[in-house]
Amino acid sequence: MTETTTGMRPIADGLFELVEGEPVLVGSRCASCGTVAFPFQQSCPRCTSEDVERHLLARSGTLWTWTTQGFRPKSPPYTGPEDFAPYGVGYVELGGEIRVEGVLTEADPERLAIGMPMRLVSLTVPVADGELRATYAFAPVGDEA
């Protein structure tokens, strides 16, 4: 998977947007109780209020937990490369208001630890028809690979 920043069509509408060329996740925030959800949803998962507003999530945070994916997931639904390489997966706590799951750009267990600082990046991934799309991922801060 190649990291990218601009020009690629997103894998899904409304998941993230580019702000000054950098990806930002689009969530929702409840106007009644302040609960933040991701992806955007029309009602609050906590208090069920339907008074929710669009809310951009913080672009960096800390790794809450993680694992590695050691085998190629079945297709469908997975559309990644046939030539499989293990990848990391984790939840990153963003802005102290939500933990978001995503692919990690780091797959080496020796280089992943709970609490380490992470930042949002965009990744280019193949989809079913072989075309490429942009999705989001998390990278260790300071890792420019």
Next chain:
Amino acid sequence: MGDDVAIVGIGIHPFGRHEGVTGLDMAVHATRAALADAGIAWSDIGFAAGGSDSAGNADTTVAQLGLTGVPFINVKNGCATGGSALTTAHAMLVAESADLALVVGFDKHPRGAFDPRPEDWGIGGWYGETGLMLTTQFFGMKIQRYLAEHDIDASVLSKVAAKAFRNGSLNPSAWRRTPLSEEQIAGSTMINHPLTQFMFCSPGEGAVALVLARGDRARALRADPIYLRSVAFKTRRFGTFEVFSPSIPVESAPPPTAEAARAAFEEAGIEPSDVDVAQLQDTEAGAELMHLAETGLCAHGDQEGLIREGATEIGGSIPVNTDGGCIANGEPIGASGLRQVHEVVLQLRGAAGGRQVPGSPKVGFTHVYGAPGVSACTVLTR
């Protein structure tokens, strides 16, 4: 009122891989075995409930069992399929809608990991396309966090899995009956760090059926009915960490397992410390470890000491997954929850053979957990 319903018949089709045998065939086999164990005929059954995740409709079995007109509810509720069928049958008996009920769970899954469609779980297709739609990742991430929070050494996971294979080797109905060493388990392929291949269960095949009776009828049928003191089924609350979650809140709440277990113990009027034998959802070794505390059988963080001192072994103070659990039996989704009850009934009858818990156990407990955050628990007594 807790002794209103008892289990008077149990039947199982061996778990594993059975070429040429359909899930429905296995369900019929298990049902006939349960009826024979209870000493009754299919025509005596006044209510039936059951299901599978991917092997067909349970009520189709009447074509082989007999077209008696019995009300038969099909259940399809993921890992809680068996628990949901049991909940339904228990309620029907308590309501005196029937005297005798049949519960059946079965399944037959293809090889390899489950491949659910994100759309069926209310998630966008991107989640599956990018490689996040895997239950095994969730288990890896949940235990990773848990081990760190409670300062537990990951090497204990191999001990949990080794016990499963050891117990499985004593169970003629189990799929995996060859003991594996902790070294073999720790050294097998890394699937989802820190979980290796032999720490996981595999999707498989099998069927279990139970005959339930109202208390008065149960005592007339046999001298050793096993009472279903409670069955509780819960879904997740806001703030829990569950399978297939693109995000989780920072706020936390008790997991569905904790809520279902507490409700089951309260309804039964029995304390977790009274349990003599327990079957816990062990989709992988970490799940058994976490569920030990979530169900209230021990305090969070105490598991490592308990496991290392042998407390969860067949001869220990709180034997867990005496039949080898999901790790040794595999995971036919519709059958697993009832397999646990089947095992507890055998243990409480004193009929578990080479894996019998010593000291005439009196109180048993079962627990399943599954996507997208459901749990069902039972308390059973002699």
